[in-house]
Amino acid sequence: MNEQPKIGVFKYSCCAGCEFQLIYFQKHVIDMFEKTQITYCRMLQSGGHPEGPFDVALIEGAITEQWQADQLNRVRAVSRYLIPIGSCAVCGGVPAIKNTTEEQEIEKRVYTDTSLVHSMKTGAINDYVKIDGAVKGCPMGVRDLSELVISLLLDKRPEFVNCSVCVECKLAANICVLVAYNEPCMGPVTNAGCGALCPGHHRACYGCWGPMEDANAWALAGQFRLMGLTNDDIHRKFTEFGQPTTQWKAGQIK
Amino acid sequence: MKRIHRKIEIDYLPRVEGETNIEIELGHAPAIRLKIFEPPRFFEGFLVGRRFDEVGDIVSRICGICPVSHMTTAIQAIEKAMGIEVSPQTVTLRKLMSISQIMASHLVHLYMLAMPDYYGCDGFPAMRRDVTRQTEDLLILKDVFNALTGLIGGRALHPVTHLPGGFTAVPSNEAVGQIATQLKQIRPNARRTAEEVAHLGMPDFHCDSEYVCLDTADEYAINGGRIVSTRGLNIAVEDYHAAFHESETEYAFAKKTTRQGASSIMSGAMARLNIKFAKLRQTTKDLAEALDFRPPSDNPFHNNIAQALEIVDGVEHCIELIESSRFEDEDIHIRINAGTAGAVTEAPRGLLYHWYEVDGKGIVQKANIVTPTSHNFSNIEKHLLKLVQENNDKSPPQIRLLCEELVRAYDPCFSCSVH
Structure with a gap:
């Protein structure tokens, strides 16, 4: 790949720990990302281009509101690869515990006025769009993240950890x-x-x-x-x- | 010159933890709304029905920057509710884990979220190209604090060893000793951080607040103590509900928490320094003096300097705790009892309250969580309003930048605030 690959990072319902892992956590992760261009990541920098296009869109968090699903569809359309990062995005994670109870009941336990809440059943990213792999973990694993970025730079298929x-x-x-x-x-x-x-x-x-x-x-x-x-x-x-x-x-x- | 009615909308404020818009109405009657649109995840809703020993693991997922604070506060509340006692070693390990996480959080806030504004950069990647020495200091310091949290917790982000009753595994004295050596090596980097932050040139802005923090007689309180304020509040944690009031707003998913009677408060590093400055180590106090910083301060931008001084002090605090301890394996002893209780800790950004009702089988029946940004919510709006009023003659881009800097100085966490 001649040009530096463009990466977009989007956060939905989660603790932001994966983005934290991605951007702030470890020196070698920061060094690795110097070979790429992060063109959109709100927690990292002002401005940016949420409209894309992206070589890779990294998606953190689960989907719990309709606007997130709508934006996710738009991101999918302008991204070569779309990868959920971390358990919330990959399988619903902790925010999906609420799916075990009726939605209204859960909301009433937190807010007396629930008329402003537009929350849906918690969904993983692949409930809404096609994904091209997944970086699992809570927080996401640095080994798989490294594999993803290296694969992108070498234009090869990443091999993620896939065993128990x-x-x-x-x-x-x-x-x-x-x-x-x-x-x-x-x-x-x-x-x-x-x-x-x-x-x-x-x-x-x-x-x-x-x-x-x-x-x-x-x-x-x-x-x-x-x-x-x-x-x-x-x-x-x-x-x-x-x-x-x-x-x-x-x-x-x- | 006559000014027309204007409005500034900051859409998805960058370089803060979580998601908020800010709406600023200028003109004759300025108004501020911190429209926190971070989606609710309903932790207090789905914790109902979960077992007491899952709670720490679950609530750490409220925040990726202060997971240790949520985990520790919840576990301490559960222990109190169920009548579980812990060993002095557990108390020390919790302190080390909490302090190291607070330092790492302060570092990320100062260098990556706040500082780029003052260097005219849009973010850390640009700063890393232009201001190399500072970014190197960040990485060196942060590696050591993360290593300490991770050594005790199994990993720094969402630790695994910490359960009601204590730790499932205890680090070796040799490994902890190596961290103490590294902590001594990073003293100059910590000091340089404070000097760097003190010289950023923050706005000269003053607005008094009621500052609130945890305090104990003998040390710089982190994981327990009485709740005290600069306006005479001095209560036990059990009286939290009598002193504070949590309410819903129509424009944010975060709740606002004020003193009963609706007056706003400020918690966090600056509140801690305003109240407990005397409890810092003498070297830290000397450094503050050298930097011409003399708490109490009523400039919220000084929260940045307060955090930097806490980093300098935290290095020493960790070294002292490590050098005065010998760690050994312990068994965790718990018994399941029904009960209700709350606990308060100092999270990096301020007061964090967790409250639980647990039944006789150890199942959570009710939960309430009040985060630092919920405690600070009203005060951020109050300070923004005053800042806008005082700078009404400036251009909208200038006002916008000032407002962004002020919100960042508070180091809010909107993911925590909604949870």
Whole structure:
């Protein structure tokens, strides 16, 4: 690629932690982005060109309002690649917990006057537009982010981490918290990339990187039941980072 | 010259955390509206029905810049509600994690959000090309603070080791000692940051406020203490609801929190310095004196200098905490009890309040979260109004820049404010 690739960064409903990870967090990320042009990113700089065009649009956050979905469609139309970054954008993340309860009920718990609220059921980015890959994680993983930018510069297809946390646990030689300590670990159904962070720090994985492709949620939910978890407990485990349309659906019993 | 009625609309204010518009009406009767359009995510709504030990992990996702503050405040409230005691080591580890996160947050705010205005840059990438030394200081300082948060939390952003009752894993003394060595090495960078910020040339603007912060007798309070103000407020955290009032507005998804009686308040680094300056280390106080900064100040732009001085002091505070501690593995002991309780901490941007009702199975029944930017919301509007009134003879682009600088000086977080 002769010209520096143009990158647009858009934030929807989220904590802005992925954008933070992208822009402010680590020196080598900042260095890497010097080979690109960030032409739109509101938290980073004034001005910019939200209208595009973009070689890559990075989308942070889940969709919870109609204007976000409308803008997302426009961004898709002017972007060569569109990549959701982080769990909210990839699978709904924490903001999708509200999908487990009726929308009006949730709103009434927060505002006495809900007439000004225009919130919808929380959706992931690929519920609305075609995506060209995903940088998973909460916050998104720096390894996959680096892979994305390097692939863009080399004009090659990125290879994202695509296995369960269990694989990373074995590579790190951790003792299995599920089998050895009887802890309800979400590792078997959760996408890797964190380096098995929680098991490495003596706790069960809570699934923040979201569902792994082809996860066997049904089997893990069954195992949790054998371990004595109630249906409510299991439901909570499978809804903290996975909205009800993902690969974790089979575990979302209630 | 007769001025016609004009309006300035700042559409999606850049270089702040989260999403807001600002509407400024000029002319004979100026008016300000901070139209925070950041979409609500309804944390207080969906926390109902979740287990007590998920709450810290969930609320850290309110904010990507101060996740440790939300996590710590929530966990402390849950512990109080359920009657869980923690060890002195846990208290120290929380302090280290909170201080290191506050420092990292201040650094991002000062160098990447606020400073570009004063160098005439549109953002950090342009600054990195033009003002290299300063941006190097940022990266050096930030790496060390992030490393400290990450060492204790497992990762700096959305830590994983912190649960009600304590930490699932404790860092080795060797690793913590290495951070102490690095902290000593970055002392000059921290000092230079304060000098740099003090010399930015901030507007000479004065507007008194009621400054509010946490205070304890023996130290610069971060994770607990009494809520005190420059106008005589001095209450226990349990009396929070009697002293503060949260209300909805028709033009923002964030709620406004004021003192009962609707007077606005300011919390954050400047409020802390205005009240607790005497509790800073002598070297920090000497530096402030050398920089000609003598709190109390009633210039909200000085929040920038206050943050920079907190960075200088925070380096020393962390070194002291590390050098006076020996960390060892501990078990977490909890018991599940019904109860209700609130907790307050000093987040980077000011007072953060979390309140929970938990049932006998440890399930959250009700939640209330009041963030620093909700506490500061009314005061930001009050200060903007006065700033516009005093600068009514300037051109709209000049007024616009002044207003943007003022809002940034407050270091608001609109994602937090709506949550």
